[in-house]
Amino acid sequence: MKPINIIGSIVGIALTILSINSLKPSSDLAFAVFAVWSCSPFILTFVLSITHKNIIGVTVAIYLSLLVGLLLFLEITYWHQDPQGGIAILMLPFVLFAVIMGSTSLIKEKNT
Incomplete structure (x- = not known):
């Protein structure tokens, strides 16, 4: 467990909630459902950063998903x-x- 992974996951959740809020959903229920669905990848990375043994793969997964998510969100909106x-x-x-x-499956840690 690396603190930088947990921070990256929390930043992903926060940015996702802010981006969903910028879309101005029609109701609070729509916001809640859409926010939970959109945050689910970062919730998964948070759980992986605590439980998964491949720390390097999880770190790459978190920051690559932050980059891809941000670029796709900006592209779409x-x-x-x-x-x-x-x-x-x-x-x-x-x-x-x-x-x-x-x-997480392609990046393996080296055992030296």
Whole structure:
């Protein structure tokens, strides 16, 4: 367990909640459901940072998912606005889950 992993996961959760708030959901229930779904990849990285043995893979997963999530969010909401942007935002956690699973399985620690 590295403190930098836990901090990265908490930053991801905070930035996700702020980004969902910037979309101005129509109700508090919509905000809560959408925020929990969008934060779920970072909740997973928080749990992985505590329980997983591959610390380097988890670190790469956290910061790569932060970068990919930020770039895709900016692309969808600000750079190329589209009426179907809400659907793309709903699919963003699937992309982040793929990034997390890929990086934790592909990056191995060296045992020297």
